[in-house]
Amino acid sequence: MVRQRTANPSFTGSNPVAASLFRRCLDQRSRPTPSPASRRSQQILTAPLAPLIRRMTAPLVLGIASIIFFSVVDTWFVSRLGEDALAAIGFTFPVTFFVMHVTMGLGIGVTAAIGQALGQGSDTDVRQLATQSLILGVIVVLALSALGLLTIDALFRLLGAPDHLLPLIRDYMMIWYAGVGMLVIPMLSNSVLRATGDTLSPALVMFAAGLVNVGLDPLLIFGAGPFPRLEMAGAALATVASWMIALIVALLLVGRRERLLTRHIEPLHHWPARWRQILRVGLPAAVTNVLIPIGNGVLTRILANAGTAAVAAFGVTMRIESLALAGMFAMATAMTAVTAQHFGANSVERLRAAFAFCVRETLVWGAIIAAVLWPLAGPLAGTFADSGRVAALIVHYLHRAPLTYGLFGMGIVAASMLNGLHRPMEAMALIVIRLFVAIVPAAWIGMQMGGAAGALSGIAVGYLVSGVVGTLWLGLRLRRMTHRSHVVT
Numbered sequence: 378m379v380r381q382r383t384a385n386p387s388f389t390g391s392n393p394v395a396a397s398l399f400r401r402c403l404d405q406r407s408r409p410t411p412s413p414a415s416r417r418s419q420q421i422l423t424a425p426l427a428p429l430i431r432r433m434t435a436p437l438v439l440g441i442a443s444i445i446f447f448s449v450v451d452t453w454f455v456s457r458l459g460e461d462a463l464a465a466i467g468f469t470f471p472v473t474f475f476v477m478h479v480t481m482g483l484g485i486g487v488t489a490a491i492g493q494a495l496g497q498g499s500d501t502d503v504r505q506l507a508t509q510s511l512i513l514g515v516i517v518v519l520a521l522s523a524l525g526l527l528t529i530d531a532l533f534r535l536l537g538a539p540d541h542l543l544p545l546i547r548d549y550m551m552i553w554y555a556g557v558g559m560l561v562i563p564m565l566s567n568s569v570l571r572a573t574g575d576t577l578s579p580a581l582v583m584f585a586a587g588l589v590n591v592g593l594d595p596l597l598i599f600g601a602g603p604f605p606r607l608e609m610a611g612a613a614l615a616t617v618a619s620w621m622i623a624l625i626v627a628l629l630l631v632g633r634r635e636r637l638l639t640r641h642i643e644p645l646h647h648w649p650a651r652w653r654q655i656l657r658v659g660l661p662a663a664v665t666n667v668l669i670p671i672g673n674g675v676l677t678r679i680l681a682n683a684g685t686a687a688v689a690a691f692g693v694t695m696r697i698e699s700l701a702l703a704g705m706f707a708m709a710t711a712m713t714a715v716t717a718q719h720f721g722a723n724s725v726e727r728l729r730a731a732f733a734f735c736v737r738e739t740l741v742w743g744a745i746i747a748a749v750l751w752p753l754a755g756p757l758a759g760t761f762a763d764s765g766r767v768a769a770l771i772v773h774y775l776h777r778a779p780l781t782y783g784l785f786g787m788g789i790v791a792a793s794m795l796n797g798l799h800r801p802m803e804a805m806a807l808i809v810i811r812l813f814v815a816i817v818p819a820a821w822i823g824m825q826m827g828g829a830a831g832a833l834s835g836i837a838v839g840y841l842v843s844g845v846v847g848t849l850w851l852g853l854r855l856r857r858m859t860h861r862s863h864v865v866t
Contacts, residue, residue, distance in 0.1 A: 421574045421718050422496065426731050430711060430738075433576045437707030440580025442700060447587030449696045454594045455612055456761055462609060463761075464685040465545035467692030468538045471674035473553060476521050478666030480561050483514050484568030485666075485796050486659015489717045491572035492797065496721020507569045507637040509651040511562055518561040525554045536674055537681035548609040556617030559624050566627035569637055572714050582626050590619035661801030665792070665808045672812035679817075679824055679832055687829035690770035693761045694833070697771075698778065701746050705739060705786030709793035716797025728794075729855050735790045736848065743783020750779045773830050778837040784844030791851035800854065807850060811843035 421429065456463045487510040494502040525532075533546050563586070567579035596604040597611030607614065632638040643651070673695070680687040699706075712735065719728050750757075754775035758768035788811060795804040816839030823835025 421715060422722050422724065422727075426727060427734055430708070430715065430731065430734060433574065433711040433715065434704070434708045436577040436580035437571075437710050438704050440576075440583035441706050441710075442703035443580075443584040444587045446700055447591045449700055450591050451594055451612060451616070452693065452696050453761060454598050455609070456763075458598070458608055460685065460689060460764060460767070461542060462545055463689045463692065465538075465542045465549065465609065466612075467688045468533055468536055468542065468546055468677065469549055469553075470692055470695065471536060471670045471677055472525070472532065472550070474670035474673060475667055476518065476525070476557055477560070477564075478669055479521060479663045480514060480518055480564045482661075482663025482666035483510070483517065483655065483659045484565050485662035485713060485793075486510075486655045486657070486801075487565055487568040488572040488713045489658040489796055489799060490654045491569060492714050492717025493721035493799070495573065496718040504637055504639040505643055505651055506654060507631065508639050508642055509648060510565050510569065510655055511638075512648075513652055513655060514561040514565045515558065519558050522554045522557050526551070529554075537678050539685075545609050549613045552610055552613035552617060556613075556620060559617065559620040563620065563623035563627035566631045569631050570635065571710060572717065573635070573637075574714060574718075575635075576711060578630050579627075582623050582630070585626065586619040586623040588619075589622050590615050593618055658796055658799055658801045661805050662796055665801070665805040668805075668808050668812055672817060675817050676820055676832075676836065679820055680829055682824065683829035683832070686764055686766040687770060687832075689762070689764070690767045690774070690829070691833070693758075693767070693771055694774045694778075697750075697757060697775065701750060701779065702782060702786060702789075704742050705782070705789050708735060708738065708786075709790045712790055713793045713797045716794045717799075720798050725855070725858050728798075729859060732794065732851060732855055735794075736787055739786040739790060740783040743779075743781075743786055746782050747779040750775050770829055770833060774833040774837075777834055778840060781837050781841040781844065784848065785840040786844070788844040788847030791847035794851055795854065798854070798858075803850070803854065807843075807847050810846055811839070815839035815842040815846075 452463070452466060455466050487506070491503050491506050491510075494506060529547055529550050530543055533543060533550075534540075538546060563582060567582060570576075570579050593615035594612060595601065597607050597615050599608075599611075600606030604611075628638075677688060677691065680691050712731065715731060716728060719725075719731075754772045755768075757775065758771035762768040762771060788807065792804040792807045795801070795807070816836055819835035819839040819842075820832045821835070823831035823833070823838075825831070827834065
């Protein structure tokens with residue numbers, strides 16, 4: 378039997394200062410130790426915004442840029458197999474992006490829900506939401522994977538892939554679909570970490586996964602020593618192996634270091650309520666993210682009318698562009714967590730200040746990217762393309778699209794901030810406008826006017842229009858929130 382220690386009345390009465398210290402010690406012992414996530418949440422809500430956003434964005438730039446860079450290197454290794462292999466990888470991009478964007482959409486819902494709970498100071502909700510997010514994500518992605526395995530030939534024919542490329546596509550996608558279930562856990566775990574303000578750990582996880590992928594690529598694609606030459610299948614196996622490493626590390630970070638996963642899972646009848654918290658933002662965000670690869674699929678279909686050279690050039694430019702825009706994507710990812718926590722704490726003025734800072738940063742980054750890519754367009758095209766036609770189209774695109782990246786990047790950040798504000802339908806509207814009102818129609822018109830080169834120029838015009846719309850939309854939303862907060866006050 379353990380005897381409970383109480384303060385001695387005579388002691389407390391004779392020495393009030395010591396009694397006060399004694400009571401304070403008892404209070405601290407009874408108070409739960411703040412988790413690392415709770416401490417970081419307080420920093421997000423009180424730290425100066427510009428250094429905070431840069432500090433959260435910088436590791437994400439490293440993580441996103443490393444993954445995209447490794448993906449570009451992966452594409453380069455595949456390009457050594459010939460133009461058909463490069464075109465086959467180009468056709469897989471919309472499909473692989475579709476599955477990954479569903480998971481990313483769920484991750485946005487996880488970040489928004491956990492960020493809001495942290496802003497409100499509810500640690501119990503944070504742990505239950507983190508645990509339920511992994512359960513929900515595995516169910517969704519496994520269902521998509523099973524559907525994909527059953528529809529490979531039909532789906533890629535619909536995207537315009539010629540019959541002679543289907544065996545190459547099948548070699549890659551059979552393995553990719555079979556292993557994609559291992560992708561969801563590290564992606565959602567990284568979303569949990571980012572919601573707490575930790576952007577460095579997810580970046581390191583992504584970097585490690587990319588490094589494994591690139592290290593295995595030449596061994597499995599071309600064969601070396603005990604490794605057989607597997608070509609397209611080897612590229613897919615290298616990717617799946619990198620996911621396995623990321624899965625193990627992410628679970629250790631979220632479960633052991635952060636203590637954000639719980640063994641005391643709520644009864645089954647409570648699960649739908651937790652899933653609704655995640656899906657309130659996550660479902661529209663997933664649908665929104667799915668629209669992006671669908672839009673890329675439509676663009677691929679438009680460019681397929683100009684031949685495999687146009688599709689190959691488009692695939693290469695999308696990889697280069699993703700790397701160039703890594704800073705914009707990183708800021709958008711960081712701003713979902715920053716916005717969600719400030720939304721939970723009802724700190725509107727700091728949100729407006731964060732928006733103004735993001736506008737300035739994206740415009741500066743866009744100008745720098747354009748200045749760097751203009752002289753590098755030719756050398757980059759020569760690195761990825763043996764065909765003169767493919768190289769010419771790559772140069773054509775890289776001399777035009779980067780001029781619009783500043784405003785286009787702010788449009789990306791605006792959609793992420795709207796998700797953090799739990800306005801996912803408005804974020805979806807921005808993506809619909811970006812893809813199907815601006816970019817796709819402009820590309821189609823460009824194709825009619827100038828073939829493949831015209832279509833690529835049309836994409837750049839669509840970027841510009843969508844960026845302007847996104848920036849104005851978010852500015853109006855924040856002004857309305859400020860007005861309402863003043864009226865309530």
